Amino acid sequence: MAERSLRGTNLSTLSLETEEGIAFSERQIVRYVCPQGHVSELPFSVEADVPSIWECRCGEEALLQDGPEPERKPVKPQRTHWDMLLERRSIPELEELLQERLTLLRASRGEKPRRKRSA
Numbered sequence: 001m002a003e004r005s006l007r008g009t010n011l012s013t014l015s016l017e018t019e020e021g022i023a024f025s026e027r028q029i030v031r032y033v034c035p036q037g038h039v040s041e042l043p044f045s046v047e048a049d050v051p052s053i054w055e056c057r058c059g060e061e062a063l064l065q066d067g068p069e070p071e072r073k074p075v076k077p078q079r080t081h082w083d084m085l086l087e088r089r090s091i092p093e094l095e096e097l098l099q100e101r102l103t104l105l106r107a108s109r110g111e112k113p114r115r116k117r118s119a
Contacts, residue, residue, distance in 0.1 A: 032062035039065075 026046040033039050034056035044050050052070040056062040063070065085094070106112075 031065040032056070033065050034058060034060040034062035036060055038062065 027043045028046050028050075029041050030044050030050050031039060031041050032054040036056070036058050038056050038058060038060075040054060040056060040062055042054070050064065050067075052064045052067050054062045054064070089097070
């Protein structure tokens with residue numbers, strides 16, 4: 001295996017290209033501060049639209065230092081399966097369906113039908 005490896009350069013980290021004749025775009029350093037106190041400094045092009053929120057390394061939302069307050073969009077509450085079911089059926093309908101399914105299940109097991117309990 002040693003005779004098959006390339007020798008002389010580390011192809012994964014070294015580049016033989018130089019930076020001669022390359023004009024880099026102007027950059028600005030932007031600072032973000034999260035609620036935990038972490039400060040992140042990121043380089044952005046002068047022409048770039050700088051976001052007002054950046055995800056910090058701790059997972060919190062870091063805000064642009066000395067920047068405008070970000071616009072918060074209204075968040076819909078998460079719907080559960082029960083919520084979606086109640087949009088299609090009422091509670092009495094669900095109770096009726098449950099009794100039908102229990103009757104079928106008991107019949108398939110060979111059990112005798114039960115009487116309804118009086119409340």
